[in-house]
Structures are given as C-alpha cells and as structure tokens.
Amino acid sequence: QKEVEQNSGPLSVPEGAIASLNCTYSDRVSQSFFWYRQYSGKSPELIMSIYSNGDKEDGRFTAQLNKASQYVSLLIRDSQPSDSATYLCAVKDGGSNYKLTFGKGTLLTVNP
Amino acid sequence: EAGVTQFPSHSVIEKGQTVTLRCDPISGHDNLYWYRRVMGKEIKFLLHFVKESKQDESGMPNNRFLAERTGGTYSTLKVQPAELEDSGVYFCASSGNLDYGYTFGSGTRLTVV
Numbered sequence: 001q002k003e004v005e006q007n008s009g010p011l012s013v014p015e016g017a018i019a020s021l022n023c024t025y026s027d028r029v030s031q032s033f034f035w036y037r038q039y040s041g042k043s044p045e046l047i048m049s050i051y052s053n054g055d056k057e058d059g060r061f062t063a064q065l066n067k068a069s070q071y072v073s074l075l076i077r078d079s080q081p082s083d084s085a086t087y088l089c090a091v092k093d094g095g096s097n098y099k100l101t102f103g104k105g106t107l108l109t110v111n112p
Numbered sequence: 113e114a115g116v117t118q119f120p121s122h123s124v125i126e127k128g129q130t131v132t133l134r135c136d137p138i139s140g141h142d143n144l145y146w147y148r149r150v151m152g153k154e155i156k157f158l159l160h161f162v163k164e165s166k167q168d169e170s171g172m173p174n175n176r177f178l179a180e181r182t183g184g185t186y187s188t189l190k191v192q193p194a195e196l197e198d199s200g201v202y203f204c205a206s207s208g209n210l211d212y213g214y215t216f217g218s219g220t221r222l223t224v225v
Contacts, residue, residue: 004154034213043116043203043218044155088155090213096168098143098210102155 002027004091006103014111019076021087021106026070029094033065035074036088038105044088048074079110114138116217118204124223130192133220135204137186143207144187145214146179150200158202161187173198194224 003026013019021035032051036044050056050063050072062075072091076083086105093099117136125131137144146158158177159169163184172179176195181187191198201221205214 032211032213036213036216041218043216046213046215049213098145098160098207099157099168100147100155100214101157102147104154 002091002093002101004089004101004103006087006089006106008104009107010109011106012109012111013079015079015081017079017110019079019083019108019110021074021076021089021108023072023074023089023103024070025072025089025091025101027091027094027101028070030091031094032092032097033063033072034090034092034100035061035063035072036090037083038086038088040086076108079108081110081112084108084110116204116206116215118202118217118220120220121218122221122223124225125194127196127224128193130190131194131222133189133191133202133204133222135187135189135217137204137206138208138215141206141208141215142184143210143214144181145205145207146187146189147203147205147216148200149203149219150197155203158189191222194222196224198222199224 035048038044048063064073088105089103090100144161149155157171160167161181201219205216207214
C-alpha cells in the first residue's frame with residue numbers, strides 16, 4: 001500500500017512569515033510530485049510540481065524534493081491571509097504514471 | 113479555457129437509491145479520472161479513462177459503482193444502490209498529458225442517509 005504522509009496541522013503562521021509544509025512518501029520509484037491548494041468547499045488547485053531533486057521556485061512558492069529521503073516540502077514566503085487553505089501533497093505512482101496518491105493535507109492558517 | 117465541471121454539486125439520497133454524478137472534462141483532454149474523499153480520509157483514486165476506454169478501475173470500491181464515458185467526452189459515475197459508506201466528495205479531474213498534474217473539478221458532495 002503506497003502512502004503519503006503529511007502533518008494534518010493546523011499550522012498557524014503570522015502574516016509575512018515563511019510557512020513550511022512537509023510530506024513523506026513510500027513509493028521509491030515515484031518520479032512526479034505535486035502540491036495542491038484547496039480552499040474549503042473548492043476544488044484542489046495545482047500550485048507546484050517537481051520532478052528532480054533540489055529546489056524549484058515559483059513566485060512566493062518553493063518546492064523541495066529529496067528522493068533519497070523520500071521527502072517533499074513546500075515553502076511559502078511572505079505568507080498572506082489568502083494563503084490560508086489545506087495543502088495537499090500528491091505523488092504520482094511510479095508504476096502507472098497517472099495515478100496520484102494523496103496525503104490527508106495540512107491546514108494552514110495565516111494570521112493577519 | 114473552461115475548467116472541469118461537475119454536477120450536481122451536492123446530492124442527498126436515501127440508502128438504497130441510485131445517484132448519477134456527471135463530469136465534463138476540459139475540452140480535448142483524453143485522460144479523465146474519478147477520485148473520492150470520504151470524511152477523515154485522504155483523496156483516493158477510483159478510475160482512469162483514456163478517451164472512452166477504462167484504463168484502470170482498480171480503485172472502484174465494489175460493483176455498485178459504474179463509470180462510463182460515452183464518446184470520450186463527459187463521464188458519469190453511477191452508484192446503485194447507494195450505501196451509507198458511499199458518502200463523501202467525488203472529484204473528477206482531467207489531463208491532456210500524463211506527465212503533468214491534473215485539473216480537478218469542484219466535486220460532488222454525496223450524502224447517503
């Protein structure tokens with residue numbers, strides 16, 4: 001059974017701080033990793049994808065991947081109240097190349 | 113570009129009844145997926161269509177669930193007869209290229225009472 005683990009939170013940070021979200025996964029052959037943001041009652045929205053070890057930056061978001069440690073993280077710099085949402089880590093199945101395994105999500109609250 | 117559309121957004125039915133959920137993927141996306149989130153659990157894969165063909169239905173819970181994608185366009189997911197444990201949010205997603213992430217619809221919240 002392939003698993004993706006995330007701290008459920010809630011994670012609370014003040015406005016302007018860095019929010020750090022973490023995720024570990026069990027499928028050693030996975031090659032594709034995604035972070036989705038989900039506001040309450042809304043659809044999961046893809047915000048970052050990462051495929052190679054190291055860091056990938058997109059605006060205020062940085063995804064970090066360490067395949068040896070089976071670890072993915074998302075950093076949000078200069079956090080804003082509008083970043084308050086549940087962040088879902090998703091790992092694409094290494095065997096199928098289409099099936100996503102999700103973590104339960106981390107609820108982030110950014111306090112003004 | 114229109115997103116992935118699902119309806120209804122909410123459905124409340126009694127145990128034993130039938131419900132049909134519909135998903136309209138992004139135009140031109142050959143790949144269509146159904147996922148489900150039950151309360152307290154993570155979002156889980158149900159099945160994958162490539163055009164009108166079921167590529168993988170390994171996540172379907174049992175034979176009370178039937179998915180179709182006629183003509184490779186929209187898809188339906190029928191639950192018949194519904195049981196209490198079928199309650200949850202059913203998400204549809206589509207993608208044009210397997211190498212990237214999907215676009216999700218806003219989901220159908222199904223409540224079986």
